[in-house]
Amino acid sequence: xxxxxxxxxxxxxxxxxxxIQEGTKELGELLKTPGVxxxxxxxxxxxxxxxxxxxxxxxxxxxxxxSRHWIKLEPNVKxxxxxxxxxxxxxxxxxxxxxxxxxxVGVIARHELSAGNWPALLQFxxxxxxxxxIQERQLGVYVVSVVSSVAGDQLLPHLHHLLHLFSATLEDTxxxxxxxxxxxxxxFAPLVGQENMNEFQALLPKVxxxxxxxxxxxxxxxxxxxxxxxxxxxxxxxxxxxxxRPVIQLCLDISGDKNLGxxxxxxxxxxxxxxxxxxxxxxxxxxxVVPLVSAMFNVACSESEDDSCLGFFGGEEGEGGNxxxxxxxxxxxxxxxLPPDKxxxxxxxxxxxxxxxxxxxxxxxxxxxxxxxAEGCADTLRHKHLHPLLQCICHGITSENQLVRxxxxxxxxxxxxxxxxxxxxxxxxxxxxLFDYLTQICVLVGxxxxxxxxxxxxxxxxxxxxxxxxxxxxxxxxxxxxxxxAVLAAPTSVHMKELAISAIGATANAAKEHMSPYFQQIVExxxxxxxxxxxxxxxxxxxxxxxxxxxxxRCMGVENFLVYAPDCxxxxxxxxxxKDDPDVRKTCYLLFASLASVMKGEMAVHLPKIMDRMMLSxxxxxxxxxxxxDDEGGLPTTIEGLSDSxxxxxxxxxxLGNEETEDEDVAGYSVENAFLEEKEDTCVALRELSLHCGDxxxxxxxxxxxxxxxxxxxxxxxxxxxxxxxxxxFVISLSKSSAPxxxxxxxxxxxxxxxxxxxxxxxxxxxxxxxxxxxAYAEVLKEVGAPVLVPQGHLEAIINxxxxxxxxxxMCQDMADEAGSEDEGEAEHDEMLIEYAGEVVPSLGKAMTxxxxxxxxxxxxxxxxxxxxxxxxxxxxAVHRVTFLFC
Numbered sequence: 024x025x026x027x028x029x030x031x032x033x034x035x036x037x038x039x040x041x042x043i044q045e046g047t048k049e050l051g052e053l054l055k056t057p058g059v060x061x062x063x064x065x066x067x068x069x070x071x072x073x074x075x076x077x078x079x080x081x082x083x084x085x086x087x088x089x090s091r092h093w094i095k096l097e098p099n100v101k102x103x104x105x106x107x108x109x110x111x112x113x114x115x116x117x118x119x120x121x122x123x124x125x126x127x128v129g130v131i132a133r134h135e136l137s138a139g140n141w142p143a144l145l146q147f148x149x150x151x152x153x154x155x156x157i158q159e160r161q162l163g164v165y166v167v168s169v170v171s172s173v174a175g176d177q178l179l180p181h182l183h184h185l186l187h188l189f190s191a192t193l194e195d196t197x198x199x200x201x202x203x204x205x206x207x208x209x210x211f212a213p214l215v216g217q218e219n220m221n222e223f224q225a226l227l228p229k230v231x232x233x234x235x236x237x238x239x240x241x242x243x244x245x246x247x248x249x250x251x252x253x254x255x256x257x258x259x260x261x262x263x264x265x266x267x268r269p270v271i272q273l274c275l276d277i278s279g280d281k282n283l284g285x286x287x288x289x290x291x292x293x294x295x296x297x298x299x300x301x302x303x304x305x306x307x308x309x310x311x312v313v314p315l316v317s318a319m320f321n322v323a324c325s326e327s328e329d330d331s332c333l334g335f336f337g338g339e340e341g342e343g344g345n346x347x348x349x350x351x352x353x354x355x356x357x358x359x360x361l362p363p364d365k366x367x368x369x370x371x372x373x374x375x376x377x378x379x380x381x382x383x384x385x386x387x388x389x390x391x392x393x394x395x396x397a398e399g400c401a402d403t404l405r406h407k408h409l410h411p412l413l414q415c416i417c418h419g420i421t422s423e424n425q426l427v428r429x430x431x432x433x434x435x436x437x438x439x440x441x442x443x444x445x446x447x448x449x450x451x452x453x454x455x456x457l458f459d460y461l462t463q464i465c466v467l468v469g470x471x472x473x474x475x476x477x478x479x480x481x482x483x484x485x486x487x488x489x490x491x492x493x494x495x496x497x498x499x500x501x502x503x504x505x506x507x508x509a510v511l512a513a514p515t516s517v518h519m520k521e522l523a524i525s526a527i528g529a530t531a532n533a534a535k536e537h538m539s540p541y542f543q544q545i546v547e548x549x550x551x552x553x554x555x556x557x558x559x560x561x562x563x564x565x566x567x568x569x570x571x572x573x574x575x576x577r578c579m580g581v582e583n584f585l586v587y588a589p590d591c592x593x594x595x596x597x598x599x600x601x602k603d604d605p606d607v608r609k610t611c612y613l614l615f616a617s618l619a620s621v622m623k624g625e626m627a628v629h630l631p632k633i634m635d636r637m638m639l640s641x642x643x644x645x646x647x648x649x650x651x652x653d654d655e656g657g658l659p660t661t662i663e664g665l666s667d668s669x670x671x672x673x674x675x676x677x678x679l680g681n682e683e684t685e686d687e688d689v690a691g692y693s694v695e696n697a698f699l700e701e702k703e704d705t706c707v708a709l710r711e712l713s714l715h716c717g718d719x720x721x722x723x724x725x726x727x728x729x730x731x732x733x734x735x736x737x738x739x740x741x742x743x744x745x746x747x748x749x750x751x752x753f754v755i756s757l758s759k760s761s762a763p764x765x766x767x768x769x770x771x772x773x774x775x776x777x778x779x780x781x782x783x784x785x786x787x788x789x790x791x792x793x794x795x796x797x798x799a800y801a802e803v804l805k806e807v808g809a810p811v812l813v814p815q816g817h818l819e820a821i822i823n824x825x826x827x828x829x830x831x832x833x834m835c836q837d838m839a840d841e842a843g844s845e846d847e848g849e850a851e852h853d854e855m856l857i858e859y860a861g862e863v864v865p866s867l868g869k870a871m872t873x874x875x876x877x878x879x880x881x882x883x884x885x886x887x888x889x890x891x892x893x894x895x896x897x898x899x900x901a902v903h904r905v906t907f908l909f910c
Contacts, residue, residue: 028053029066032075060086060096064104067127068111073120080123088130105131109147112166125166129173136177144170145181152188161200164192168203171210179214186222193229196236205230205248212251213258220262227266231273238283246287249274252294256301264302268309271298275318278346281325289349292322296353303360303850312361313369319357320373322350324388351395358399360850367400367408378415383424390419390430394437402851404438405445413438413449420456429480432460436484443491450492454499457485461506468515482522486529496533503530504541511548517560521567524549528571531578538575539583545575546587553594556601569595569610573617581621588621592629599636605697608640609704616711626712627719633712634723640705641730646698699739706731706745710752718762728753728772735779740789747783747792750776751799758807774814776803781820785827790835790852797828797859804866812870821867822879828860829886861887 031053034046053059060083067079087093093101108128115121128144135141151163167185171178178185185207192204208226215223230251237245252270255263263270277283277291295315299306306312327347357366370392377389393412397404404412416438419431435453438446446453460481467475489496489503496503507530510523527545531538538545552561552568572591576584595611615633619626626633709727713720731753734746754776757769780796787793800821804811812818827833836856864883868876 028059028062028079029070029072029075032066032078033072035078036072036074054082054086061100061103064107064111067124068107068114073117076115076117077120077123080120080127084123084127084130087127087134090134093131093134101135105135105141105143109143112162121162121165122169125169126173128166129170132170132177133174136174149184149188152192157195157198157200160192160195161198161203164189164200164203164207168206168210171207175210175214179211182211182215182219183222185211186219186226189226190229193226193233196233196240199244201233202237202241202244202248205233205251209248209251209254212254212262215259215262224262224265227263228269231266231269234273238277238287242284242287246290249287249290249294253297256294256298260301264305267298267302267305268311271295271311271315275314278322278350279318285345288322288346289344292319292346292349292353295319296349296356299353299356300360306361307365312357312365316354316357316366316369317373319350319354320370320377320388320392322346323354323391324377324382324385326384347391351391354392354395355399358396358850359852360399362849363400363403363851366396367403370396371408383426386419386422386424386427387430390416390427390434394430394434397434397437397441399851401441405442409438409442409445410449413446413453417452417456420460425475432480432484436480436487439484439488439491446488447492447495450488450495450499453488454503457481457488458499458502458506461485461510464519465506465509465513468510468513468519474516474519478519478522482526486526489526490529490532493533496530497537500530500534500537508544508548517564521563524552524564524567524571528567528574531571531574535578536580536583538579542575542579542583545571553598562602562604562607565598566606566610569598569607569614573610573614576614576617576621584621588618588625591618592622592626596629596632605640605646605695605701608636609697609701612637612640612705612708616708616715619712619715623715624717624719626716630712630716630719630723634727637705637709638726638730640701641734643698643701646695699742702734702737703739703742703745706734706742706749710745710749713749713752713756717756718760718765720756721760721762721765721768724753724757724765724768725771728768732775732779735783740787740792743783743787743789743792744795747780747795747799750779751803754803755806758810769810773807773811773817777811777814777817777820781824784824784833786834788834790856793828793833793835794856794859797824797856797863800824801859801863801866804863804870808870818871818879821863822883825860825863825883826886828856829883 031046031049034042035050037043063079063083063086067076067083070076070079087096096104108124108131112121112124112128115124132141132144136144148163148167151159151166154160154163167178189204189208192200195201208223208230211223230248234245234248237248252263252274274291274295278288278295280288295318299315306315325347327345354370374389374392377385380386393416413435416431416435419427420435422428422431435457464475464478464481504527507523507526511520515523549568549572552564553572557565576588576591592615595614598607599611612633615626615629709731713724713727728750731746731749734742735750737743737746750772754769754772757765757772777800780799784793784796787796804821812821828836833856836853864880868880871879
């Protein structure tokens with residue numbers, strides 16, 4: 024049978040579909056025969072073809088991965104497999120096959136070790152690891168690294184002994200033994216208990232030495248070894264803390280070494296950003312801000328391959344794929360989590376000489392650094408640095424050097440987004456510069472030129488700046504619209520037209536009803552993209568036109584837009600039927616939300632179709648990507664198709680034991696951005712529909728609440744934040760309705776929502792979500808009043824949340840950081856958390872009687888008084904607002 028089985032596996036390895044299908048059918052029949060497991064083991068150990076041996080090992084792992092298949096084997100068969108697989112592992116010369124066999128060893132270990140049924144494996148590992156033969160020692164450590172990834176829990180009782188062995192193998196830096204040891208430590212890190220903590224910690228200095236050696240031998244292995252730091256920081260940061268200083272120094276050294284490849288440098292830089300977020304007090308206490316900022320700034324100023332196409336500044340930030348991108352993200356983390364009075368002085372000491380240097384890459388780095396700290400250090404920049412920095416940015420925008428010009432535009436866009444309202448005061452200086460640049464682009468494109476690199480950043484800066492100007496934009500409106508219409512009329516690219524249509528929407532948000540003179544021209548222009556089905560290459564124009572149409576509906580007012588509203592609803596519904604695309608759907612949902620602000624209750628006739636589609640978007644798992652470990656070494660995926668059922672005594676079962684996806688095959692999951700944004704915007708649109716449609720939305724309130732409530736636990740923070748805002752509006756809308764069913768709905772959802780907010784405030788790791796929850800408390804208390812506090816425990820939940828935030832006891836406030844460390848100041852966003860918590864108090868006061876509130880306020884007041892001076896001015900304002908409640 025072994026020969027027949029080997030012949031069948033060979034058929035699966037040819038490039039002929041007909042032969043593969045024949046082999047697949049044969050293998051399915053063979054897997055039903057008694058004794059097939061033993062025959063597969065024989066093929067795994069004796070076939071002369073490496074891919075056949077590997078295939079046999081993979082099938083065995085998948086077949087016996089489920090315990091019920093292993094249990095059915097006779098004891099003598101199990102013993103034979105356990106003995107044979109170790110022998111095969113010893114003899115196997117091919118690394119890909121050895122890896123497959125080791126994975127098979129791992130699933131057997133998962134079944135057998137916990138019951139003490141495979142002492143031979145432990146003896147094998149010890150014998151191999153302690154061998155004087157380099158190949159045997161390497162094999163032993165390799166087996167531990169693989170088995171620990173599959174059956175780490177089962178090896179845990181032996182961890183103390185293994186850590187002792189690892190002390191020696193970490194020193195073997197001339198072979199892969201040290202690398203495999205670090206892999207095993209990475210697998211064990213989340214499982215380490217108090218009893219093994221000291222021994223594990225003692226190995227970290229040797230890990231650092233090994234990684235330094237790997238940097239000169241195999242950079243990819245060095246980068247993978249650094250995964251240990253990420254795992255320790257995430258799961259067992261206490262293990263890392265005693266050695267954190269040298270770990271950070273190693274990452275600083277790697278990040279600045281231009282002789283190293285991008286992969287390992289990005290790994291080091293990303294870790295620095297992560298540890299800054301997680302252990303900011305350690306960074307401050309150990310005087311690491313200056314070396315950290317200096318290193319990141321130097322990387323930002325370096326010349327990268329992306330500079331030729333302007334990478335970051337061209338509008339394609341990517342995912343931190345090169346050192347410059349990664350350094351920018353780490354500077355952003357520094358700004359968000361470190362006090363500005365510690366961060367900005369050392370950053371400005373780097374920025375000023377770079378701007379004066381005349382070196383385009385130095386200037387680019389300076390603008391990039393300023394752009395990335397704009398959000399986290401907004402208050403300080405607005406009050407202390409805005410005017411001179413804007414002068415520098417304007418100078419950069421007019422530079423003849425493309426890299427400098429586009430980096431300055433990026434910085435201006437970031438400033439316009441985060442430094443409002445102060446930056447709007449400079450509109451008279453900034454807008455003419457942007458308009459001139461836009462005119463130059465129109466001239467260039469009109470002469471047949473292609474889109475200049477960085478045009479995204481120019482429109483980004485223009486959009487954000489104009490959108491926040493509001494009434495101050497009006498003097499510039501004619502000149503702006505003239506240029507935007509010129510872009511649309513010129514033979515520009517699809518992408519440039521998309522940017523111009525988006526800019527019109529942003530302009531409408533600022534100008535509102537003053538867009539009336541341009542309204543008909545805009546509508547006629549949009550019709551061309553909205554009423555005709557677009558090809559894939561022009562689909563983005565249709566999506567952007569929908570978005571701009573929604574902004575016009577919201578800004579133009581009922582009297583200007585009501586006549587168009589029903590046709591716009593029909594247009595959106597038709598597009599969703601014809602285009603199965605998440606970008607189209609989310610844009611249509613936002614369009615419907617905008618139209619609801621115009622149509623109000625008249626939306627009722629359209630809501631059945633709209634709501635059905637929105638519920639599907641919230642429930643959908645579209646866009647979820649499963650990432651599998653690359654353990655099959657390029658084998659065909661035929662065995663995944665062998666999941667047809669065979670008849671056994673207990674009914675139909677999976678041939679290979681794959682009743683469900685096996686965890687050891689899955690490296691992780693991700694969701695495509697378009698589908699994430701669809702869920703977020705669905706929540707945003709539902710909130711708007713609830714707000715504007717009144718009682719017409721009541722029939723859909725309960726189902727909407729059920730689906731949105733599930734999103735409060737969604738892995739993406741933007742989706743969670745949007746869900747919090749939607750749920751808050753749902754309960755407010757229910758409270759304001761006089762319909763009997765609304766009263767029942769309010770009673771149901773308020774009892775669910777208030778405790779859930781309390782849970783999120785304490786446990787969510789993202790400050791933006793926690794701030795949204797605190798804002799929801801304040802808004803619901805303000806709009807609904809006393810009924811919020813009727814259910815038992817609600818008052819205590821709200822008060823305790825405010826107290827926990829003030830005392831920094833929530834998950835997003837560095838609970839794991841050093842207790843009792845000296846006060847080094849707070850990042851601006853940490854102070855914002857305190858502000859959001861404080862804003863709950865006046866709303867709470869309005870929902871309570873004076874006497875009841877006075878008791879609670881007396882307990883909270885000392886917490887406000889103890890906050891830092893930088894927050895104290897705000898506290899006085901909050902306290903002042905509260906005092907009106909007693910008057």
